[in-house]
Amino acid sequence: MTHFTRRIALALFVSLCSALPAHASSPTKDEAQAQANAAVTQIKKVGLEQAIKDINSGAEWKTKEMNVNVVDFKGVVLASSLNEKLRGKDTLESKDPSGKAFVKEFIATAQKGEGWVDYQFINPVSKKLEERSMFVKRAPGAEAFVAVAITKQ
Template structure:
């Protein structure tokens, strides 16, 4: 189980790190705007179609901001950056400091919306990087959308 979780974390961190230079240029306001657009998209087309769109459409990869779409049980429904996470239960994932960041994303989204800080190791630079993800609950659906930026 620990080995599987470690591989999952490594895959997530690798996938997240693939567009770090683009993330560095994204602001908090841009992340919030992208989340708002993604939530509206889910409300307009429904969760199933939105899931497909987040994966395939370039508008969900603006400035390298990765749109994630998770259910409240920590299952990744869509990731516009790392398709290997789709369908995976990520609730127990921890960042390098030991923070269970997916649980924190979920707790924050259950309250409505907010920012969650966490860390990851950039596999290219091998440096620890500080991240912040803005998450928002999707009304009428037991899930949330999030977009991360580099702090």
């Protein structure tokens, strides 16, 4: 992956993680975790392929500024309820402004089951550096994970 391609992938993945700008009614950790768990339940119910289609349709999967994502363990975005341009993008080598390889950390955390990963990004709307936390949970029966981010307050 060229330097330019990595920067494009990072910009796209950052938009995946950022959804909308934070304000007083930003989602909580509990809400993000509940939304990720709902996506995992959907995967269990209809299978990964159909759940990806459902999540990509957006409406019920983007609530209170939350964007549900499904990413495989190679870093390829399979579903994004917010940004269709991200679907199919390889984000494995993406790094945040501090140099943290956050997608690799998402994968390592999800491979263990579930957990939170902190990272930074430049908000595409405000252009300000923001602290984020992504809840990741392994997708049942798949080499992939569900992810929902919040802005840290």
